[in-house]
Amino acid sequence: MMGNILIMADTEFLTAEDLKKIKTIFRDIDGNGDGRLSKHELKRACKTMGVRVNTEHMTTMMKTMDECGKDYLNFQEFDAFMRDLLEAHAVEEQYLKNVFASMDENGDGYATCDEIAKALGISRDTALEMVNDADKNGDGRVNYKEFAELYRRKDE
Structure with missing residues (x-):
């Protein structure tokens, strides 16, 4: 000190x-x-x-x-x-990677609306809102970078 x-x-x-x-x-x-x-x-x-x-x-x-x-x-x-x-x-980065990996059920590097809903135990509509909020390239799914940016935006 x-x-x-x-x-x-x-x-x-x-x-x-x-x-x-x-x-x-x-x-x-x-x-x-x-x-x-x-x-x-x-x-x-x-x-x-x-x-x-x-x-x-x-x-x-x-x-x-x-x-x-x-x-x-x-x-x-x-x-x-x-x-x-x-x-x-x-530590935050590792946490985010672990959370994202738990959502990316098939391990393809993307979390879909259905994967997010299942992993987080939320409705498909709520998961769709998350995807729409995070999906910067418009492909209908979220990659790790998009997920981390969404998390950090909501954290500020």
């Missing part, structure tokens, strides 16, 4: 490449080289890492920074924050 900012640095979900990227991004985003990232720089860093900025983690971190009277993170705090955020993203 740094001040009142919770640090969760240990993770089993990140690769060496992820850890290297965290260091590189901190250095690149810390434009004035003061060894700290402002809230604005933190948001830029998250976008650069490909992490949705509009997350509960970000909101919590910003609130914690405000409560501590700090308007920046040093590298150790940033590193721990990014590890925690990336781990949460990896």
Whole structure:
């Protein structure tokens, strides 16, 4: 714990490449080289890492920074924050893949209206609404990318 900012640095979900990227991004985003990232720089860093900025983690971190009277993170705090955020993203991604796989009954990479209704125990009409909401390419079924985008849209 740094001040009142919770640090969760240990993770089993990140690769060496992820850890290297965290260091590189901190250095690149810390434009004035003061060894700290402002809230604005933190948001830029998250976008650069490909992490949705509009997350509960970000909101919590910003609130914690405000409560501590700090308007920046040093590298150790940033590193721990990014590890925690990336781990949460990896766990969410695995969860979504598992849910999608349970819906894709025949394993063809697509979830049809009937497969979704059966897997989720919902009516065909409700499943059809889900397919219509998620189906971006108009093929009448949902692939993993479309499913994940729908889930994340509803989560924001």
